[in-house]
Amino acid sequence: MRKMSRKYKIAVLPGDGIGPEVVSAALKVLEAVQEAMKGLELKFIFGEAGYNCIKKYGTNVPKETIEMLSETDACLKGPMTTPEEPGSPPSAAVTIRRTFNLYANVRPCRSFPNVPALNPNIDLVIVRENTEGLYFGEEFEVSPGKGIAIRLVTESASEKVARIAFELAMKRNHHVTCVHKRNILRITDGIFRGAVFRVGKEYPSVYLDEVHVDAMAMRLIKEPEKFDVIVVTNMFGDILSDEAAQIVGGLGLAAGGNIGDDYAMFEPVHGSAPKYAGKNKVNPIATILAAKMMMEYLGEKEAADLIQSAVIKVLKEGKVRTYDLGGRSSTFDVAEEIASKIKEI
Numbered sequence: 531m532r533k534m535s536r537k538y539k540i541a542v543l544p545g546d547g548i549g550p551e552v553v554s555a556a557l558k559v560l561e562a563v564q565e566a567m568k569g570l571e572l573k574f575i576f577g578e579a580g581y582n583c584i585k586k587y588g589t590n591v592p593k594e595t596i597e598m599l600s601e602t603d604a605c606l607k608g609p610m611t612t613p614e615e616p617g618s619p620p621s622a623a624v625t626i627r628r629t630f631n632l633y634a635n636v637r638p639c640r641s642f643p644n645v646p647a648l649n650p651n652i653d654l655v656i657v658r659e660n661t662e663g664l665y666f667g668e669e670f671e672v673s674p675g676k677g678i679a680i681r682l683v684t685e686s687a688s689e690k691v692a693r694i695a696f697e698l699a700m701k702r703n704h705h706v707t708c709v710h711k712r713n714i715l716r717i718t719d720g721i722f723r724g725a726v727f728r729v730g731k732e733y734p735s736v737y738l739d740e741v742h743v744d745a746m747a748m749r750l751i752k753e754p755e756k757f758d759v760i761v762v763t764n765m766f767g768d769i770l771s772d773e774a775a776q777i778v779g780g781l782g783l784a785a786g787g788n789i790g791d792d793y794a795m796f797e798p799v800h801g802s803a804p805k806y807a808g809k810n811k812v813n814p815i816a817t818i819l820a821a822k823m824m825m826e827y828l829g830e831k832e833a834a835d836l837i838q839s840a841v842i843k844v845l846k847e848g849k850v851r852t853y854d855l856g857g858r859s860s861t862f863d864v865a866e867e868i869a870s871k872i873k874e875i
Contacts, residue, residue: 541605547802549608555814555865562869580610605795632788643846645779658767665764683718688725695761705758782813785820840871
């Protein structure tokens with residue numbers, strides 16, 4: 531174990547619905563990591579964000595929260611409810627991504643022991659452009675019953691996310707797949723594809739191929755083990771990453787990181803599931819794995835490996851499992867079991 535002091539300020543946004551429960555579970559695991567890693571100090575700074583803020587502040591990400599985030603090293607964010615009515619504020623995640631230019635959404639997808647998956651050898655990462663495209667909801671009604679949405683794709687943003695994908699592939703299996711629909715969206719996806727292939731020339735040791743998004747949706751079911759790093763535009767990436775999560779056991783195991791040049795936010799991929807709020811029932815592993823990704827981002831690989839190893843041990847034993855994995859354990863049962871494994875490793 532490294533002994534030198536390493537101190538980090540972590541912004542914590544518990545969120546809505548089941549958010550406070552799964553975030554509390556992840557913090558319990560991080561506290562166990564601090565005990566195991568001498569010299570590691572994590573100062574948790576709590577902030578408000580989400581649907582619960584709209585009535586109080588008129589926005590789901592108050593100014594005070596943005597200021598707090600700017601003074602921290604990274605953010606652990608719980609799931610938040612996004613209102614669907616026209617004119618409502620954008621999602622809290624979108625607001626934070628825009629404010630801090632978190633241009634790459636990184637979503638690992640791997641098979642875990644004792645968890646149903648299409649293939650036991652799945653280990654891929656979806657790298658999704660995070661600042662443009664249809665997902666940002668730039669739309670308007672030109673006349674009653676006739677709406678237009680803007681799909682902005684720029685060369686600069688595409689090159690940034692492509693570089694993240696290639697750097698990640700260099701640490702993995704040296705394979706990047708560019709996903710697009712250039713045969714139909716010839717200008718916007720043409721810009722994206724062109725940027726990815728230009729950046730690819732800087733990484734001659736990485737094999738680069740391409741797949742249309744509809745074919746990729748099929749191939750994730752047919753042969754997911756053949757992919758390593760998938761780089762894709764915003765809306766397509768949002769859809770594919772949920773599909774990828776399901777083929778390895780569901781959203782309860784899916785974590786994501788929103789990465790920029792100077793800041794990053796980590797969160798579970800799943801939503802706020804308000805019908806389960808307060809029931810101590812849902813799977814906290816996605817949020818715990820988001821905390822693991824956060825430790826990697828901070829350069830604390832040993833701490834990240836501790837979390838990963840503990841999660842795998844608990845899943846392999848199969849004794850403590852939430853309902854989505856066929857068990858009866860509670861959210862905090864799982865957190866306590868993973869934390870105890872960290873102390874044993």
